[in-house]
Amino acid sequence: MIDRRLWRATRSHRRQLTATTGWLVAATASYWLQAVLLALAFAAAASGRFLAVPALAGGLLACLAVRVWLQRRHLVSAQRLGTGIRSRLRAAILTASLAPERLHDPADRIGARSMAATEGVDGVDRYVAHYIPHALQALVLPPLMCLALAFMHPLFGLAGLIGFLIAVAGPRLWDRLLARRGWAHADTFEALSSDLLESLRGMSALRTLGAVPRVRQQLGKRSDALHEATVSTMRVSLFNTAIIDLGIQVGTVAAGLLAAATAASVPLPGGPGVWQQATPYVVLILAGELFRPVRDLSRQWHSGYLGLSAVTLLDRALPGGLGTVVDTSAGASGPSAGEPATQAPGPEGARIDAITLDGVRFAYAPDAPAVLDGVSAHWSADDGLIGLIGASGAGKTTLFDVVLGISAPLAGSVAARSGTAQNPLAPTDVAYVPQRPVLFAGTLRENLALPTANQPTDQQLWDALEAVHLASTVRGWPRGLDHEVAEGGRSLSGGQRQRVAIARALLTGRPVLLLDEPTSSLDGEASAVVLNTLREISRVRLVVATAHQADAVAASDTLWALEQGQLRAVRTPHTTSVGVPVETKATGGNA
Numbered sequence: 001m002i003d004r005r006l007w008r009a010t011r012s013h014r015r016q017l018t019a020t021t022g023w024l025v026a027a028t029a030s031y032w033l034q035a036v037l038l039a040l041a042f043a044a045a046a047s048g049r050f051l052a053v054p055a056l057a058g059g060l061l062a063c064l065a066v067r068v069w070l071q072r073r074h075l076v077s078a079q080r081l082g083t084g085i086r087s088r089l090r091a092a093i094l095t096a097s098l099a100p101e102r103l104h105d106p107a108d109r110i111g112a113r114s115m116a117a118t119e120g121v122d123g124v125d126r127y128v129a130h131y132i133p134h135a136l137q138a139l140v141l142p143p144l145m146c147l148a149l150a151f152m153h154p155l156f157g158l159a160g161l162i163g164f165l166i167a168v169a170g171p172r173l174w175d176r177l178l179a180r181r182g183w184a185h186a187d188t189f190e191a192l193s194s195d196l197l198e199s200l201r202g203m204s205a206l207r208t209l210g211a212v213p214r215v216r217q218q219l220g221k222r223s224d225a226l227h228e229a230t231v232s233t234m235r236v237s238l239f240n241t242a243i244i245d246l247g248i249q250v251g252t253v254a255a256g257l258l259a260a261a262t263a264a265s266v267p268l269p270g271g272p273g274v275w276q277q278a279t280p281y282v283v284l285i286l287a288g289e290l291f292r293p294v295r296d297l298s299r300q301w302h303s304g305y306l307g308l309s310a311v312t313l314l315d316r317a318l319p320g321g322l323g324t325v326v327d328t329s330a331g332a333s334g335p336s337a338g339e340p341a342t343q344a345p346g347p348e349g350a351r352i353d354a355i356t357l358d359g360v361r362f363a364y365a366p367d368a369p370a371v372l373d374g375v376s377a378h379w380s381a382d383d384g385l386i387g388l389i390g391a392s393g394a395g396k397t398t399l400f401d402v403v404l405g406i407s408a409p410l411a412g413s414v415a416a417r418s419g420t421a422q423n424p425l426a427p428t429d430v431a432y433v434p435q436r437p438v439l440f441a442g443t444l445r446e447n448l449a450l451p452t453a454n455q456p457t458d459q460q461l462w463d464a465l466e467a468v469h470l471a472s473t474v475r476g477w478p479r480g481l482d483h484e485v486a487e488g489g490r491s492l493s494g495g496q497r498q499r500v501a502i503a504r505a506l507l508t509g510r511p512v513l514l515l516d517e518p519t520s521s522l523d524g525e526a527s528a529v530v531l532n533t534l535r536e537i538s539r540v541r542l543v544v545a546t547a548h549q550a551d552a553v554a555a556s557d558t559l560w561a562l563e564q565g566q567l568r569a570v571r572t573p574h575t576t577s578v579g580v581p582v583e584t585k586a587t588g589g590n591a
């Protein structure tokens with residue numbers, strides 16, 4: 001009745017779950033009191049004791065007011081429970097998606113992660129905050145009610161019990177099928193969502209390739225599969241509803257018939273009196289109330305179904321599965337594990353004098369060949385602009401990922417020396433400009449200030465733009481620093497995107513700057529300016545840039561080559577060239 005994994009996900013919220021269930025049960029119990037008061041009022045009116053009716057009517061009104069209050073408390077409590085579950089799961093999903101193995105997992109799709117963090121989390125929220133309390137109530141209250149009916153007459157209790165067993169145990173026959181259909185539905189939904197997101201992102205490429213009709217066809221098939229999965233789930237839900245209704249009808253009709261027979265002839269315990277006169281009414285009304293928790297639970301069917309569907313999404317998004325999510329609420333306001341803490345910007349961070357790579361080994365999979373196979377190097381802040389060359393696919397980006405702490409080396413270490421202190425290099429000491437920089441929807445100012453905790457001044461922003469030869473272009477835009485950048489930086493040219501990303505990295509003030517092909521999209525003039533800037537910066541920070549172009553290689557004061565998984569010094573500031581660059585391309589590109 002309650003999925004084990006979803007139940008385990010409530011582990012850190014048991015107190016709130018108990019409170020939510022408690023308020024719900026109390027609100028439902030108020031219907032019982034109302035039923036008894038109503039039955040007494042009918043009995044009083046039927047036997048001509050009209051004076052008792054106003055007092056009983058007052059009791060009924062009070063009961064109603066208390067129930068409204070209890071229901072409100074229940075809703076507030078359920079909302080709190082849902083919020084707790086949602087924030088904990090979303091934090092866990094974000095943390096998991098930053099794990100190095102996820103970043104390198106070719107099967108990992110943004111659409112699937114996005115589905116898990118939205119639909120999946122909402123499904124668990126609904127299941128835990130609404131379905132579970134109703135399921136617990138449906139398991140506890142009706143048996144108690146059967147006992148109360150049995151106290152009046154064993155036959156009343158038996159009739160109620162039979163109806164309850166049909167209504168609650170019947171649908172359990174479909175539980176497995178329902179879960180399977182729910183998971184299949186989630187799978188197809190996830191596939192459609194992932195494909196759709198990817199297609200939307202690559203729409204211009206698809207259009208230029210003439211591949212739109214083919215993708216449309218594929219999406220159509222996914223959509224049909226989703227429709228089929230939805231319809232087959234609805235079929236199971238119909239069976240569910242039919243069985244529950246059957247149980248409710250059997251129980252209510254049986255109790256009603258018994259009550260009628262009682263009123264006519266069957267002798268009741270307790271002898272004649274007010275209670276005996278009220279008993280048929282009590283039985284009639286309570287027989288309906290007996291099934292209220294079951295009816296309420298069946299109204300939560302959709303919540304239950306959403307939760308079951310979410311299990312499969314969240315099991316994939318979270319390492320170890322949904323049930324093993326640890327409570328992160330204590331650190332909810334801080335950065336998640338694996339996420340670099342935001343560094344306060346400053347004119348300069350603490351200086352790092354050198355980075356030492358010692359026997360670094362890395363492979364993308366246990367059975368894959370090592371991309372880095374014992375990389376050792378000493379990069380000093382006195383080395384000027386450090387260039388890193390290597391054939392395409394040699395492992396330059398991989399090496400940066402290891403230095404950034406995104407990929408964990410299988411062996412070896414990356415250490416940073418500041419003065420006499422030697423420590424593992426902290427990711428927060430490194431600013432990184434990737435090969436394909438990512439910009440976000442918002443203003444240029446917001447994009448530039450993104451990684452800094454304090455908003456940089458306009459002067460700092462202009463200085464950074466000046467350093468990357470972009471200031472005059474931005475001054476020409478009507479809104480200047482408040483120029484709107486489209487999602488992914490689409491509204492800027494490749495070269496402008498690259499320069500904004502470099503400016504953004506400069507503004508962090510971090511002592512180490514890594515750049516993956518920083519001039520690959522720049523024309524000769526812009527490339528020369530950026531390389532000059534990097535050389536200037538390399539006097540105060542440790543700057544390493546991968547380089548393919550001849551001018552970038554020439555501008556480097558120190559040159560290292562990555563070949564067959566190992567690093568070799570090609571040029572140092574104190575020597576002339578001691579080797580030939582592995583691969584250089586003619587300078588070019590478009591700014």
Ligand SMILES: Nc1ncnc2c1ncn2[C@@H]1O[C@H](COP(=O)(O)OP(=O)(O)OP(=O)(O)O)[C@@H](O)[C@H]1O
Nearest residue numbers: 104105364371390391392393394395396397398399
């Ligand atoms: N996520 C990944 N999973 C598996 N293999 C990968 C992954 N990323 C890169 N590789 C492989 O690792 C090797 C090194 O790739 P890397 O991107 O580090 O090379 P690179 O020197 O930066 O190349 P380029 O100059 O073309 O950018 C390549 O053979 C590549 O196919």
